[in-house]
Amino acid sequence: MSRLLAFAVCTFAAAGAVAASTLVTPRDIAPRGVRVRNERSTNDERNVLYTLPFGQRLRTEGPLVNGWYPVVAPDGRSGWACAQLLRVVQADEIEFTVRFIDVAGGEAAIVNVGQTAVLIDGGDDPAYLAQYLRQGGLLRDPMKLIIVTHRDHAHWEGFSRLARLLGKDSQQTGLWLPESDPQCKDGRYDQFVDSAKHLPRVSTVMHGALFADNRDAHHHPRNPSVFDVRLPFAPEIDLTLLHGGASATGAAKDCEARADNASLVFALTIGESRFLFTSDITGRDPGTSTQWHVPKYGEGTLLELEKKESGLLTADVLTVPHHGADTSSTPEFIKCVAPRKGALVAVIPATHHMAEDVVIKRYRKKKAIIFRTDEHGEYGNDHVLCVKRKGERLDCRNELHPSRLPPPPIPPPHAGPAGCD
Numbered sequence: 001m002s003r004l005l006a007f008a009v010c011t012f013a014a015a016g017a018v019a020a021s022t023l024v025t026p027r028d029i030a031p032r033g034v035r036v037r038n039e040r041s042t043n044d045e046r047n048v049l050y051t052l053p054f055g056q057r058l059r060t061e062g063p064l065v066n067g068w069y070p071v072v073a074p075d076g077r078s079g080w081a082c083a084q085l086l087r088v089v090q091a092d093e094i095e096f097t098v099r100f101i102d103v104a105g106g107e108a109a110i111v112n113v114g115q116t117a118v119l120i121d122g123g124d125d126p127a128y129l130a131q132y133l134r135q136g137g138l139l140r141d142p143m144k145l146i147i148v149t150h151r152d153h154a155h156w157e158g159f160s161r162l163a164r165l166l167g168k169d170s171q172q173t174g175l176w177l178p179e180s181d182p183q184c185k186d187g188r189y190d191q192f193v194d195s196a197k198h199l200p201r202v203s204t205v206m207h208g209a210l211f212a213d214n215r216d217a218h219h220h221p222r223n224p225s226v227f228d229v230r231l232p233f234a235p236e237i238d239l240t241l242l243h244g245g246a247s248a249t250g251a252a253k254d255c256e257a258r259a260d261n262a263s264l265v266f267a268l269t270i271g272e273s274r275f276l277f278t279s280d281i282t283g284r285d286p287g288t289s290t291q292w293h294v295p296k297y298g299e300g301t302l303l304e305l306e307k308k309e310s311g312l313l314t315a316d317v318l319t320v321p322h323h324g325a326d327t328s329s330t331p332e333f334i335k336c337v338a339p340r341k342g343a344l345v346a347v348i349p350a351t352h353h354m355a356e357d358v359v360i361k362r363y364r365k366k367k368a369i370i371f372r373t374d375e376h377g378e379y380g381n382d383h384v385l386c387v388k389r390k391g392e393r394l395d396c397r398n399e400l401h402p403s404r405l406p407p408p409p410i411p412p413p414h415a416g417p418a419g420c421d
């Protein structure tokens with residue numbers, strides 16, 4: 001857009017009052033971001049304070065003035081952003097729930113917002129996942145997207161009877177399935193991916209290099225490894241993909257570590273709340289110290305991204321990486337994720353008793369509020385519920401499944417993909 005046109009468009013936008021909780025974020029027409037300027041003019045390139053990237057949100061400081069929103073840049077400086085390039089998010093109006101489910105072994109979460117459900121991982125017991133969701137009334141909203149973070153059976157096997165889970169009456173559902181690692185073949189996962197692609201209720205399948213080759217209008221690369229994704233069926237959610245795929249495994253040499261560090265890591269921003277899903281990434285090798293240690297692997301890669309763009313990892317709610325294992329949650333990583341204001345809510349998908357006391361202490365040191373999916377010790381019935389209602393703050397708490405299901409079979413210890421010995 002030329003400077004002249006941008007100026008003309010800006011002065012065209014209508015004036016109007018905005019509520020205190022109004023946020024702005026770049027519209028699809030501005031995938032390279034929107035400049036925040038120290039005055040209401042696009043005529044001087046020297047007045048740029050900050051470029052608001054696609055997928056991030058800034059709070060407005062007051063009503064629209066001649067087509068410009070007064071906003072605060074992340075460094076605290078006040079500036080102006082052109083309204084025509086911005087989408088307004090009335091954050092306080094958005095109601096949602098995010099449940100972290102103790103479903104068999106592994107990890108699973110369900111996000112309900114608007115009329116949509118998004119499932120993130122499915123544990124490792126297909127029968128139990130379906131029962132858990134149906135009897136808990138957790139599938140009232142159509143399931144529009146299923147994300148498998150990586151090929152560890154404890155994260156995808158819950159979807160292995162996907163046709164039955166989706167049901168005859170379900171709407172079309174999209175699937176994100178990370179690529180297979182050519183260095184570590186896993187026949188069962190590959191078979192699952194192949195069969196899922198041909199199911200009638202499955203609409204789009206994002207498989208392989210995921211977003212690297214995706215050119216559709218909803219995927220915007222912020223840099224070669226970070227993608228902002230708009231979900232057309234859930235405009236309340238901004239998804240930023242930060243990490244994932246076989247190419248993201250760093251130097252991890254054994255197959256289990258490679259699979260864990262290939263996990264998709266992404267942030268979901270809903271209203272003013274930001275959730276960071278880290279799946280099974282790690283930060284160091286077993287037996288190495290956390291003292292004076294530069295994080296490696298998944299956490300190391302994420303911290304490099306944070307160096308380039310401050311605040312990228314900041315979250316209100318974090319799924320503690322790799323079920324609370326000590327080779328993840330390096331102090332540097334926790335420090336980066338902790339929000340500047342308010343406490344970090346750290347959810348430990350604490351299956352297999354992997355969460356280690358030393359890790360929990362690390363989070364407590366940063367004043368994080370910790371919730372475990374095995375809090376009540378009622379295996380298979382515990383879950384952590386984060387809920388946001390109009391006019392209220394985000395609230396997280398432990399809950400038991402309303403139907404008090406019989407416990408599923410105890411899964412084998414957390415293991416790497418088959419064939420990786």
Ligand SMILES: [Zn+2]
Nearest residue numbers: 106152154280
């Ligand atoms: Zn896992």
